[in-house]
Amino acid sequence: MSNPKVKKRSREEIAKIEIGNTDIGRAGKSCLCVFFLLLIFVYPCIQILHEAGSRSPLRQLPSLSLFARLGETGGSPSLMAFNRNLTAAVKQYEDELETSSILQKLLLPPTQYLLSKYFHLGNEKVVIGKGGHLFYRHDIKYLSSPGFLDSEQLREGHLTGRQADPLPAILDFHRQLKERGVKLVIMPAPVKPMLYPEQLGAAKGALNNRSFELFKTKLEEAGVSVIDLCESLTELRGKGKEVFLKTDTHWTPEAMRAAAELIAKNIGGTRSAMAGTPQSLSSRGDLARMLNLPSDSKLIEPENISLTIHDKVPERQSEILLLGDSFCNIFSSDALHWGSSAGLPETLAALLGQGIDLIARNDAGAYASRELLARELARGRDRLAGKKLLVWEFVSRELMEGDWKIIPLELRETGSVDCFSVEQPTVIEATLAAVSLRPRPYSAPYSDHVMALHLVDINDGLQQALVYMVSMENNKLTGAAKLRQNERVKIRVMPWVDCEERYGTWSRSEINDDELLLWQPLWGEMP
């Protein structure tokens, strides 16, 4: 019979008894403790020694750079800004720690190879489809998520601090262009899962986000022409043509040409006979690179494509201005590793028999190209002068995850802002007042990236400058990526116009300061 006076043991008392009764032999104890402690104590030492091999100063080694980073947050204008900078510094330190980890560098490619080969498993960004097509995870999300115009989706977008509804931005852009006598045509470029759904377990056919039809109707009602490529690309696929590259997020040259033809038809241009120089090339796409497989891996074979190179070059005086993102740049700019002078701008120009003006930048299609246009106008370069038509291409997934901010197009006088400028390459010494963000290698579809730097106290004077530099090339961070706020640096600068053709289309991060957007930027390199 139980004694009612015996107090029931608490959970903590039971736990103490339980822990006190742990049964482990001396050898087991030693083995477990030695293994665990050696692992957690020795590995960081190996990592630091490895980093020290690069001969950087100790405080700049990724593992030891925390205090240097925290030191950079001093001088913030307010407590809120200080806290924000501190949080960013800590996050940056943790990111750099992970990316520089020798364990990650050694283990990631072979592990990914095994997962891809035996489980058909991609990574956070890449999904491996049934027929060997690779898919971008965000493209699938665009289709499988609820409609991008649903109130819940818009609310969620607003909470992340972006303007989630694309309609006000497009309609406002349309209004501003109309005031300048320019007609707007928009062309959301399809994403791969829209046309290859059967590779992901859905029925064959063309899919789109649940809000797309409503979006299209609302724009057409407001007088904006919308080119929907789905039908013609489905038709093309029906004829046995591939419309998307197997290992890339972008379309094939055939699909790109179909898009150019549809634009030409839509704007009523005279289609001229296409002539050009054929070229074949072989490459692996951005998705294959994002998988980060071992460099000698044969798991994903290069793809062969045939291009037609045209001699048409962007023509600033043209009546047509094309705004676009990487779907414009592919086959047009070398940065995407699929050849050049054979992309949408060149093909469209060849079809129309006239040169076209182009503003294109990889990534952030919702606002990047509009922002570039606005900046040109703000600097006094009227890119809308003489234009009758503006074709705006952006990838469809931007409708769901893009920042659709309203951007005013204001033409200002040339040279209204005085900032540091050079005529030829010059080495300067300056302090970094601000540095834009740079992506982590293999985390974005683009393997190259340009960052922005705000320089002050140039050569101990009062002048300031906005400088662009390469922060990542071929998924490898450059020396510029290590530059930090408040650091005193030496940089070789040259006029941006000398490098714009090559680097202007690259994915680029900007400094969050509207005033800087008005400055004439410089191009920079480490001396």
Next chain:
Amino acid sequence: MVFSSYLFIFFFLPLTLLLYYASPNRWRHLCLTLMSYIFYGWANPAFMFLMFFTTCVDYSNGRFMQMAPRHKKIFLSTSIVINLGILAFFKYFNFGLENYNAALTALGLESYCYRGFFRVVLPLGISFYTFQSMSYVIDVYRGDAAVITRFIDYACYISMFPQLVAGPIIRFQDIARQLQHRVYSWEKFSRGIAFFMLGMAKKVLLANPCGKVADLAFETGGSLSCLDAWYGITAYAMQIYYDFSGYSDMAIGLGLMLGFVFAKNFDSPYKSKSITEFWRRWHLSLSSWLRDYLYIPLGGNRKGVWRTYINLALVMLLGGLWHGASWNFLIWGGIHGGWLAFERAQGKHSFYRKLPSVLQVACTFLIVLLAWVFFRALTLPEAYRYVGSLFALTKTPPSSLLIRGLIYNPYYLGHFFLAGILVWAAPSAWDFSRKLTAAKISWCIIVFIMALLTLITQGYNPFIYFIF
């Protein structure tokens, strides 16, 4: 900072252990408190001040109670008002605002709605440390614990990083003696390592792959095919269990490495044959906190049958609200509270108690599963749609089927079935690590290495309970 991260395992933990054991005994609480503040401030340094404020308020109220015992009630009230006030502001302000706007809109008074941008950011782990801090003042008021004299001891109790941001909730009366004196031994340290290794394996090898499936299923906004919906919610049930119990095991393991003993937080909950039993096995530190500081003060079962039912439902509703500020959590709490009351009416048994044991477990799991839909869905309409999908009552958009190419990947399916087998067939971490034989130690090391490799090579690593 999370336990299953490169930074924690290879930098924060070794540094903390080194400093802690290199410090003389009397400095160890200071050392642990400083490291805990760094751990907490890593995500947002500003919130360290909030935790420090809570610590000061409750430490002072405890001391005031000692100095002026006649006015104990005033100090208790002050503490409860301040703690609940902070919790209410940070956790429920946005929810209140949304409902205020929704009510005005429904009444046609849209012009009075708040359209500003002011929103409150939820500090990590506020629900956990606020409850801990309140437990101290209540314990002192009731005479269940002595007043703590050294501020640093109290700050250490509140901020102790192993259980700071996701529990288990440690009540003051249970840890008071350990703060004065605790035993360090290699047996304890070894078992702590075993707990940490098993917890990390649960989190990284089982919770994460299941979480991926659940995330994809819920990404559709609740409109998906019947089979996909069941797969998605079952995967979520696995994720939340392995994620939270894995975290608790790691917390217990870290506590042991530092000489503290924390109580069991999970006891194989999916093996329960009724909802009443489920709550004796799930998140034990929260359910016992709610029992001792809410259910019993409300009268418990001492004020008649109907009052008992009301108390049960009320406690679970508040338990739901403790998890988060949304109608979904209230409904989740309501389902559990209602079911507990229903089973209480039947003598703490389920209505399916005459079925074979396996079916009783299955029925209980099914009820838990349906309630998880409300817990996981972001909004109420999404939860309704998801429930509709479970019973094939909603139309499935063709684009939702795209997720099949991802969720039926052999890697995820394999982990899902493994998780299911282990949930019902494997012993708990406590039972497994009671007798650590050579074979068990080898298993711990193997799964830990596998978890480390996975952690280093894969990017997906969320922690569910961090948002509470």
